[in-house]
Amino acid sequence: MSKYKVSLKINNLPVSVDEGTTILEAARQLNFKIPTLCHHDDLCVAGNCRVCVVEQEGSRALPAACATPVSEGMEIRTNSMKVRQARKNIIELLLSEHNADCTKCFKSGYCELQEAANEYRTGDHVYLDVRSQNEVDISSPSIEKDDSKCIRCQRCVRTCTQLQSVSALAVTHKGKDMKISTFLDKPMNDVVCTNCGQCINRCPTASLVERNYIDQVFDAIYDPKKFVVVQTAPATRVAISEEFGLGPNRSTGKLVSALRRLGFDKVLDTDFTADLTIMEEGTELLTRLKEALVDGKDVALPMMTSCSPGWIKFQEHIFPDMLDNLSTCKSPQQMFGPLAKTYYAEKINKNPAEMVVVSIMPCTAKKYEADRPEMRGSGYKDVDFVLTTRELGRMIHQAGIEFDKLDDEKYDSILGESTGAAVIFGATGGVMEAALRTAYEIVTGREVPFANLNIKPVRGMEGIKEAAVKIKDVKPEWSFLEGVELKTAIAHGLTNAKKLMEKVRDGSANYHFIEVMACPSGCIGGGGQPIPTNMEIRKKRAAAIYEEDEKMAVRKSHENPEITAIYESFLHNPGGHRSHDLLHTHYSPKKRY
Amino acid sequence: MDNKIKKVDLIFEKVDYLDILEKSFKRTQDEIILDVIDSGLRGRGGAGFPTGLKWKFAKNEEADQKYVICNADEGEPGTFKDREILTQSPEKVLAGMALCGMATGASKGYIYLRGEYNFLLPSLSATINKFHEDLKELNFDFTIEINSGSGAYVCGEETALMESMEGKRGEPRNKPPFPTSSGYLGKPTSINNVETLVFALMIAKEGPTKFKEMGTFDSRGSKVFSVSGDTPTAGIFELELGMSLENFVNEFGDGDTKAVQIGGAAGFCVSRKDFKDTVIGFEGIPTGGSMMLFNSTRSMFNILKDYLEFFEEESCGQCTPCRVGCQQLLKGIEAVKKGVKPPAYLDELQKLSETMKLASKCGLGQSAPNPFNSIINNFREEIIY
Structure with a gap:
């Protein structure tokens, strides 16, 4: 439906805009900036701070530009004496x-x-x-x-x-x-x-x-007795640049250099455990499907991802009856922690008691997650400190490191190797895409039937996405999946998640596997990411994430050589005994207030 | 100007309200509305929007459901006339709502009753039940429910009232859209003061002419006043609009009236020197009914402080000019009184009050500076010393 156009004048300049446009938006089209405080592009209109008041010809009161739709023939002044005085008083x-x-x-x-x-x-x-x-x-x-x-x-x-x-x-x-x-x-x-x-x-x-833990982390770095390792989440590497005024950018190499210059003993990657998550979670999904389809067991399906601690706590509060549907896999951050203090400590011959694991996350819920009592699989607190992308930005500033002038460096080995499948965890749909790349190939022996491995239907900013993959010509051991159409759904932002959960609960939607990320647009829009945020910024971060994926030599989690190595020498099998001890967890209902 | 005030008896007059409705239902919506427009009736809650126009806007909206709301959240300090109307003539209020429902095409009415008036609930409910039976006999589909307020002054503001009815926090909405296009539950809603609805019924009974002949060009008809303060004759009086304040004071004053606060806490304070030139009506000082008289024993500082304490607490708090402005006005006069701020600080506060009037989101913040400005302008010395 084509919209009616409305003509008005702002500061004597004529402008024609769609009906329903606010004065604020119309002024932006003419490049007049009107200050705002309660307004946010992601949110509904409030009109309560009143900083954006403007003068309207013929109106005694000053309307709020953010909350007032334009009307035909309107004459607006954004910086008259009245407006200026009112605005100044309101700020005071x-x-x-x-x-x-x-x-x-x-x-x-x-x-x-x-x-x-x-x-x-x-x-x-x-x-x-x-x-x-x-x-x-x-x-x-x-x-x-x-x-x-x-x-x-x-x-x-x-x-x-x-x-x-x-x-x-x-x-x-x-x-x-x-x-x-x-x-x-x-x-x-x-x-x-x-x-x-x-x-x-x-x-x-x-x-x-x-809650910022900058001082605690610096103290650990300064302490000669501590061996401080740091892990970086996928979404941080495309947003840390914003802390230095550089816009959303692929800056993995600079991120690694900066962390090394800050004095971390080893710079490692949560992307490695993202790949590991795919192995564990993919296996869990296939196991649940087998139990349901072959053994006729009453297993909880659809299975739902568990990487997003905000989403986990939401389920515990709001849908406690559906906790069995959550994958038991810990999030990549919490898989990294116990492995660092067991497998890795052993390899590098360090006492885990003297190790400090720091993670750089796009997320604030990760701080809570690291504090959960279940997260002590190594016998110690698995992840000691969680810093947001913003806190890391502050540390880099404090240390006098000129981020934009840094050379690219590589992650340390081991626990530093990752694939394109891991980095896309940072964007909504990314876990699903990574899981499909691996699960489809395990079951059929062939790559997913999407051009260049890019599973486009699961990408993008639509609130709830659905994708179905037909499984054909399977390997003999997966014969029970022959002809099955694997139905998936993806939600980001908890309002979308809630809608999806209500459909699952009342049976109106049927899926096998659901990815949920608590934050709008996924981790790239996480609560620990640089401020400001809006859809445009998040789209740029997502684009950088997918570019990063395309540039990776290996783009499927199961092909990560370090993953193969850790299963051979330490974990043995996905979902095996050691995995169960270190990499899986459980959830408990919480009160709803 | 006549030097006598004229008492009128329309609101409390006993009438055959069913007969009025029966006759009205035989007319067209437009005829009913045109009579109300022609009468010049303006909203009696204080804001004074032309009632007939409001009904016309609501009528012209296309919607599967429309509503009529009777605003009985009578919270303005010094106003108590709606309570009396609901006690003495409740069936006329209900009939006014049904008339509005017929004229605008609404089948559902709500009375938003001030929380402190819950003692009226049993009698009002009984009257509503009987009224529903009456309407069945007239074969008219219209039902009325009572919605109890919870004590917030701001819920008398029409959009905050609707938020409250919807179960939300009582905060005024942005306008536009106005209630006649998007009101209760987003549906076209005509919301009218208790008294307005009764006048509309009486206009339907008598025709617009009788009403129009009373009052002045800008302020047609009569109005119920709540008279209180230093007066030997406090109470409810229906008077023709357009009288001078001097005549009013001569009738109701105690002989020593130094100021009258017209329109409640959100209204204006007029001092003795201006009684003669002040008209009570929309062309002068409009009022929802509250007339508070003060004699020379009263401290205007204390009066203003009371009003400002009221607003500091009763602002909903959502918009900056009202939430912080009310606090600043109160703290400001206290600081001047104590000598913490110089007398000239009052000028600074008057600039602030201008911002509150211009930039506040709703009528509360826009009118909260009225007593401040009028008392500062008339009794500046009482604030300072």
Whole structure:
């Protein structure tokens, strides 16, 4: 349906836009920037900070540009005297309730309120201090919540409800006491929060930030008795460049150099355990299918991926009746930890008690995951510290390393070798694609029937994707799969996951295998990734991920030579006894508030 | 201007409301609406939007379901006339809702009843049950339910009220869209004050002329006032609109009236020197009904502080100018009183109040500065010393 065009004038310049366009969007088309705080491209309109007010001819009040649709003949001024005065006052009001300890603040330099203040502020504190006194909530290992920095824009609330369907955060109280809080004001760690960190990505100030472990990691590096190894998640290598103003970019080699310069003893790769995940999870899927189809056992299908700790906690809270459907595989981060402190420690002859495993993740939920009591398969805490891409960016800045001038370096061996199948874990659909590349080949002896191994139907930013692969001419040992159409679905963002789960639960959808990533667009849009985020940025990160895959020499997990080696010398069989001890886990229901 | 105030008896007059409805149902929607437009009736909640136009907009919307809401969330400090109307003439309110339903094409009505008025629930429910029986006899499909508020002032704002009815937090919505196109549950909704609905019924009974003949060009008809404060005759009075405040004070004052707060906490404070030139009506100072009289024993600082404490607490808190602005106005006058800030700080606060009026999301924040500005302008010395 073609849309009606609406003609209006902004600052005396005519513009014609689609009906339903907001004044803010129309002004952008004319390259007029209107400051915003509560507005976010990923979220529904709020219109509550009022920083974006503009003057409309014939209207007494100043409408909010983000919340007001254009109308025919409208005349808008974005920078009139009235607008400027109101905007300045509004920013001053926000500053009067904001704990502006900018020099100490983790978000300094990234804070949207700071930016607006820099643009509009005259330097004098006009209004009285009405800051609230509160304790910073550090109950969660992932997310720190400081109400004194909150400007009540409700982006976090909209993120938590609209994008994620978690609703851990809500608006409570009214008037001067209005704040963003949890069920009965409980600490963040005691509520339904999945630690996905999407709220952090969208908080304009530092009211919500990750718990940062930069000092602890530096302390470990400085400690001569500690042997500090670092692992890097797939999605971090295409986004770390954003911390240095370089945009989303393939920078694996620079990432490795930077980590080595920071002083890590070994720079290793979560991509290796991503490949391992495929071996374990692929085998688990085929085993479940065999049990269902041949042995007639009542096994939980569809099987669902378990790499995303935000998604896992969501299931534990919201769909506790479906925990058996989750793969028992630990996430690649948590497969890496125990292997580093057993297999690897043995190989390099180190005492695991003196080892420190640090991981660089696009994720805040990984901090919580590493703290889970189940994650001590090695006999020690498997992963000691989890840093977000942002924290690593901060460390590199602090260490005075000029990221853009670094030469490319390679990961250390062992636990550093990986395939293209592993790197695509970073984008929605990537685990599914990697699993299909391997499982199809194991069963049929042939490559997946997609050009250049690129399984296009599972890629892209659609909220819920479906793909079916017909399995034909199987190897004799897989005869029970002959002619089976393997049905898969992929969801990213927990709102999409919830929709999919409801369909699975009520039986209206039938799948064998489901991939879910808690964050919109998958790990590349993770809660620990550089700020800002929006669809355009996430698409660029995804494009870089797939480019990285194409450039890899090996693109199927089962062909990773290190994978072959670890099964020969240590794990023996996927799903075998040692795998079970080190690489698999279990889940438990959690309360829904 | 006449020097007498004129008492009127339309709202509480006993009428055969079923007869009015029966006759009205034989007319067309447009005829009903045109009468309301012609009468010049404007919303009696305080904002004063032309009622007939509101009904017309709702009528013109195509939708599978439309709603009528009676806004009985009477929360403005100093207003208590809706309570009285719902006590004395509840069936006229219900009939007004049915009339609006007929005129706009809505089959479902809701009364959003102020939480503190829950004591009215048993009698009101009984009246509704009987009314439903009456409507069956008239063969008209319209049902009414009561929705109890929970005590937030902001829920008197029409879109916050609808959010509250939908089970959400009572926060005003962005407008447009307006309720007549997207209201309760996203459906076209005409939301009217209790008193407005009764007047609409009376206009259907009497025709628009009688109503139009009362009042002034901008403020047709009469209005129910809630008179309180330093007055020997506090209570509910239906008066013709357009009177001067001087006449009003002569009738209701105690002989020592120094100021009248017209329109409740969100209204304007008029000092004695302006009584003569102040018209009560849309061309002068409009009011949802609240008239609070203050004599010379009252401290205007305390009065203003009370109002600002009220707004500081009753702002929903979502938009910056209202949430923080109300706090700043309150803290600001306290700071000036204590000498922490110089008297000139009041000028700074008046600039802030201009921003609140221009940039707040809803009527609450836009009108919260009214008492501030009018009291500062009239009684600046009482704030400073």
